[in-house]
Amino acid sequence: GESVGLHLPTLSVQEGDNSIINCAYSNSASDYFIWYKQESGKGPQFIIDIRSNMDKRQGQRVTVLLNKTVKHLSLQIAATQPGDSAVYFCAENRDANTGNQFYFGTGTSLTVIP
Amino acid sequence: GAGVSQSPRYKVAKRGQDVALRCDPISGHVSLFWYQQALGQGPEFLTYFQNEAQLDKSGLPSDRFFAERPEGSVSTLKIQRTQQEDSAVYLCASRSRGTGAETQYFGPGTRLLVL
Numbered sequence: 001g002e003s004v005g006l007h008l009p010t011l012s013v014q015e016g017d018n019s020i021i022n023c024a025y026s027n028s029a030s031d032y033f034i035w036y037k038q039e040s041g042k043g044p045q046f047i048i049d050i051r052s053n054m055d056k057r058q059g060q061r062v063t064v065l066l067n068k069t070v071k072h073l074s075l076q077i078a079a080t081q082p083g084d085s086a087v088y089f090c091a092e093n094r095d096a097n098t099g100n101q102f103y104f105g106t107g108t109s110l111t112v113i114p
Numbered sequence: 115g116a117g118v119s120q121s122p123r124y125k126v127a128k129r130g131q132d133v134a135l136r137c138d139p140i141s142g143h144v145s146l147f148w149y150q151q152a153l154g155q156g157p158e159f160l161t162y163f164q165n166e167a168q169l170d171k172s173g174l175p176s177d178r179f180f181a182e183r184p185e186g187s188v189s190t191l192k193i194q195r196t197q198q199e200d201s202a203v204y205l206c207a208s209r210s211r212g213t214g215a216e217t218q219y220f221g222p223g224t225r226l227l228v229l
Contacts, residue, residue: 032215043118043205043220044157051215089156093215100170102147102218104156 012111019077021108023090028071032093035064035075039086044068047088077110085112102107116140118221120206127196135191135224139208146189147218148181148224149205157205163189164212196228 013019025033031052036044048059050066050073057064063076073090087109091102119138127133139146145164149157150173156180159173165186174181183189193200204205207218 034217036220041222043222046217046219049215049217055193091156100162100213101159101173102159107154109183 009104009106010111012113013080015082015112015114016079019075019080019084019110019112021075021077021088021110023073023075023105023108025071025073025090025092025105027092027094028068030092030094030103033064033066033073033081034091034093035062035073036089036091036104037084037086038089038107044089078114080110082112082114085110118206118208118219120221120224122206122224123222124225124227126229128136128229129198130195131228132192132194133196133226135193135204135226137189137206137208137221139189139206140210140219141187142211143208143219144212145206145209145218146183147207147209148191148212149207150175151203151205151223153202159206160191193226196226198228201226213222 034049035047037047047060048064050057050064055066061078061087063066065074089107093102104108121136147162148160149162151157161174161181162170163183166183171209178194180192203223205220207220209216209218
């Protein structure tokens with residue numbers, strides 16, 4: 001399943017399928033990006049990050065892709081599990097040298113259907 | 115090791131009441147951030163500390179909001195004369211370094227409800 005970021009804030013996928021969550025960022029000067037997972041009643045939890053000098057980074061079952069040309073970020077989750085159900089936020093850091101402000105997207109709610 | 119902790123986890127206040135929200139960052143972390151998260155929205159930046167210095171408070175919505183970190187560890191966010199629009203989850207995050215491309219680690223948040 002695939003979301004279209006702000007225009008489709010919910011995504012439902014079957015357990016075992018791959019998920020793709022998209023995020024459009026606004027500032028071409030942003031140089032550091034983080035994906036967070038937030039479960040109900042909890043604070044955001046770090047999933048994976050990527051710097052602007054990269055276009056792809058892989059973690060355990062997750063991959064982040066960065067397309068600076070169109071200012072687009074995506075999170076791919078392989079073999080989605082029920083425990084992956086949560087709201088996912090992308091966050092951009094507009095100047096990693098100062099690193100003071102992170103700007104969060106609206107979020108995408110992922111529901112995994114067993 | 116312990117993560118970021120926040121207290122209280124829930125706070126109900128009557129309109130006009132003052133509240134104080136506490137954040138205990140990860141030990142040794144230089145940077146501390148406060149965010150406000152409205153229902154169904156992403157966190158919004160409020161303020162940033164590097165050790166005890168408040169370097170950025172541009173996100174504080176009004177002069178009723180005040181934050182401090184006097185000894186460079188624990189931080190308190192104070193909201194004076196609370197209004198209903200202040201109802202939100204207040205998140206604290208810390209980061210080991212002062213600057214650089216490095217993630218923040220979030221606490222569980224304090225859910226504030228102003229009646």
